Amino acid sequence: MTTRSAASCLCLTAAFWILAGATSMATRGDNPRGPQADFELLQATQEVVRNVAAQMKQYLVRIETVGGAQPPEQIVDPEDEEGEQPRKRRSQRPFVDTPGSSFEIADGPTTGIIYSPDGYIIASSFNFVREPLLITVLLPDGRRLAAELIARDQVRKLALLKVDATGLPVPTWVDPREIRVGQRAIALGLGFGGDRPSVTLGIVSALHRMRGNAFQTDAKLSPANYGGPVCDIDGHILGIAVPMAQRPGELAGVEFYDSGIGFALPRSRVDEIVEVLKTGRSFYRGWLGIQIDPGVQDGLVVFKVANPSPMQEAGVVPGDRIVAINGEPIRHFGDMVKALYMIPAGEQVTLQLESDGREFNAAVTLAAAHELGDLPDVAEPFDPSVPKPDTDEDE
Amino acid sequence: MTDVLSLLLTLLTLTPALDDHGFQRAIDTTLPRVVKLYGLRVGLEAGYGSGVIVSPEGHVLTVYSLLIDARNVRAVTADGSTYDAEVVFRDMERQLALLRLANPAAGPPDPAGQAARAESPPTSFPCFDLAEEVELLPGDWILAAGNAFKVAEGDEPVSIAHGVFSARTRLDARRRVRDFPYHGDVLVIDAITSNPGAPGSAVVNLDGRFIGMIGREVVSNLTHTHFNYAIPRDVLLRFYQTAISADAADAALATTAGTTMEAGHPTPQDLGFRLSAVGYKRVLPFVEFVRIGSPAQIAGMRKDDLILSVNGRSVATVEEVEQRLKAAQPGDPLTLVLRRDRNIVTANVTTETPQ
Numbered sequence: 001m002t003t004r005s006a007a008s009c010l011c012l013t014a015a016f017w018i019l020a021g022a023t024s025m026a027t028r029g030d031n032p033r034g035p036q037a038d039f040e041l042l043q044a045t046q047e048v049v050r051n052v053a054a055q056m057k058q059y060l061v062r063i064e065t066v067g068g069a070q071p072p073e074q075i076v077d078p079e080d081e082e083g084e085q086p087r088k089r090r091s092q093r094p095f096v097d098t099p100g101s102s103f104e105i106a107d108g109p110t111t112g113i114i115y116s117p118d119g120y121i122i123a124s125s126f127n128f129v130r131e132p133l134l135i136t137v138l139l140p141d142g143r144r145l146a147a148e149l150i151a152r153d154q155v156r157k158l159a160l161l162k163v164d165a166t167g168l169p170v171p172t173w174v175d176p177r178e179i180r181v182g183q184r185a186i187a188l189g190l191g192f193g194g195d196r197p198s199v200t201l202g203i204v205s206a207l208h209r210m211r212g213n214a215f216q217t218d219a220k221l222s223p224a225n226y227g228g229p230v231c232d233i234d235g236h237i238l239g240i241a242v243p244m245a246q247r248p249g250e251l252a253g254v255e256f257y258d259s260g261i262g263f264a265l266p267r268s269r270v271d272e273i274v275e276v277l278k279t280g281r282s283f284y285r286g287w288l289g290i291q292i293d294p295g296v297q298d299g300l301v302v303f304k305v306a307n308p309s310p311m312q313e314a315g316v317v318p319g320d321r322i323v324a325i326n327g328e329p330i331r332h333f334g335d336m337v338k339a340l341y342m343i344p345a346g347e348q349v350t351l352q353l354e355s356d357g358r359e360f361n362a363a364v365t366l367a368a369a370h371e372l373g374d375l376p377d378v379a380e381p382f383d384p385s386v387p388k389p390d391t392d393e394d395e
Numbered sequence: 396m397t398d399v400l401s402l403l404l405t406l407l408t409l410t411p412a413l414d415d416h417g418f419q420r421a422i423d424t425t426l427p428r429v430v431k432l433y434g435l436r437v438g439l440e441a442g443y444g445s446g447v448i449v450s451p452e453g454h455v456l457t458v459y460s461l462l463i464d465a466r467n468v469r470a471v472t473a474d475g476s477t478y479d480a481e482v483v484f485r486d487m488e489r490q491l492a493l494l495r496l497a498n499p500a501a502g503p504p505d506p507a508g509q510a511a512r513a514e515s516p517p518t519s520f521p522c523f524d525l526a527e528e529v530e531l532l533p534g535d536w537i538l539a540a541g542n543a544f545k546v547a548e549g550d551e552p553v554s555i556a557h558g559v560f561s562a563r564t565r566l567d568a569r570r571r572v573r574d575f576p577y578h579g580d581v582l583v584i585d586a587i588t589s590n591p592g593a594p595g596s597a598v599v600n601l602d603g604r605f606i607g608m609i610g611r612e613v614v615s616n617l618t619h620t621h622f623n624y625a626i627p628r629d630v631l632l633r634f635y636q637t638a639i640s641a642d643a644a645d646a647a648l649a650t651t652a653g654t655t656m657e658a659g660h661p662t663p664q665d666l667g668f669r670l671s672a673v674g675y676k677r678v679l680p681f682v683e684f685v686r687i688g689s690p691a692q693i694a695g696m697r698k699d700d701l702i703l704s705v706n707g708r709s710v711a712t713v714e715e716v717e718q719r720l721k722a723a724q725p726g727d728p729l730t731l732v733l734r735r736d737r738n739i740v741t742a743n744v745t746t747e748t749p750q
Contacts, residue, residue: 034415034416035415035416035417035419037417038415038416038417038418039416039417039418039419039420039601040417041417042417042418042536042601043417043601045536046534046535046536046601049534049535049559050532050533050534050535052534053532053533053534064703064704064709066679066701066703066709066711066734067679067711109709133679134701134703134734136703136734136739144732144739145739146734146737146738146739186534192561192562192563192564192583193562193564193565193707193708194562194563194564196532196533196562197533197562198533198561198562198564198583199533199534199559199560199561199562199585200559200561200585201534201558201559201585202585219585220561220585224561224562224583258585258621258622258623
């Protein structure tokens, strides 16, 4: 730890003691200094937040991208319209797609956190949906370097970048087991530009969200701070802010911009993912490679099986009924989406199936979209949990 | 009996102290300096809003809306008095308006309640001093005071929302919001303030010092979430100074000022380079040609450089480079960050006065 960061830690500790002192004063309800004590408490909190932002600045990088396409749903490709590649087009359609509105991924700067002294930087994969031609990283010391996108996790929305640098300062993370619901959460980002990180303030709202991958916070999260840290009052990182929602897709989570519902990945999950990303392997969304019979409203019945596909390898044929996935009963399409949306390609799931009245289990390794054979376009499967059919998964 | 009364009295005198809290000072300062505005409802526009008193003579700053164009705009102050609000100046481009609280003339009753008409205007209104500079850092507490959803009826005080100041920025580039009505700097806040009636609300810090005013309601057409922001004090101060020095009727002044500002900005031609014109829709800002002896060449720009940013603001298209050049003042040096093969280079271009 450098002398400077040690000094700023001391400042933080001092501010925290003022805060603690003010709290004890404020609890004495009959104390005529009540309002003054409360004012001091607010002032002390403000001081703590200012210090956290100032201290964290040295660990944050501003990421700028150049070029790259808008996501496929905005580009009307006549071949796509004729159903040449229906799966690719449809799987990336944004959740909110009001007629007449075009979705554009903002191309302003975004945020990343220094992961290791040798130049690894973590950010949100959301920042790179456009497949930019060039990524530059502005280090806290003012150096602007070209960055290489090593790999990304399209499911947990994490991306790993590498710049040619050594001796970078690395922040302290909170042990995920010590994160508590109700503790203060300070979200920082560089997406708004300027010299100082932007700040939104909230608390940890829930733990073990998104199938145990993330914790939830009510600090306002948006592209302005995706890829940035969610910190505690000591300036330690609770998690990295990423867009997420209970549905698959690269753009999942956009519906929660600034809504008071936000998600961040804690250190343990980040480490697991980065371990793989460092090898250059990306995580893609996992597919079974089937279509569901849209005519069946009672349960899920397989309509078509792609060739090749994980389900074909497992011997699943049209007419088979999906009873459960990983022990979770599947009653309709929404159940299946929930059971699978956080499981990337390459991971195994256990399916309980029913074929001609005979039940059997199948261990299936989910595949990436590009590993699947073609499937014809079919109507939306029936899903009572979705009033308007806009989740159009065709696993 | 006397004992009970004195006990009650003691309790009563104690109660305010118990109810007080750290935000009290800021709220006590703010409430008398905010007015509720009522006018005509036009289409989807709310017929009500908020305003900030910025001079002892009763000048009220608010956000321009159709409400302001109504024939009878009425303002209700914190004490419940109703005034006619005369429009002094409006700036369609900055989406701001300056009103003045005028004689509490007779008129139709306040639509929201039974607010009393002021007997006579006070000699001096409590007001915020727009010229007072305030230190503001991301994470600082903020309070917003205004008539969101006109829940404050009659002489009821306006609503207070709290949050923190997030960042000072321009939202148009970041958010891809359609029809974003205001293009200057904004203060992003994390309190929920983008609501009907809230435009014109005062935003203050923990000490009750004025830092900005809530701008027009902005909803993302993508996520249907609202953007919560305030127009900064210094921007308001500049508007106010223009407004009070201008003849109230001379709206032409604003237009003239607008066109003068447009003139004289450097163009790529002036600087001696030309940008790529191939492709369609989103053209990457590749330098196609650099004139020999031009400021661009002197600064070291070369053909096939890709312009990444102009004066610190990143640019992705030819159009954005032109926009950024327009934003520069004639004669000011320009800093262009360029990609040349795998390298990042910086060019400091000194602008020529256009011929």
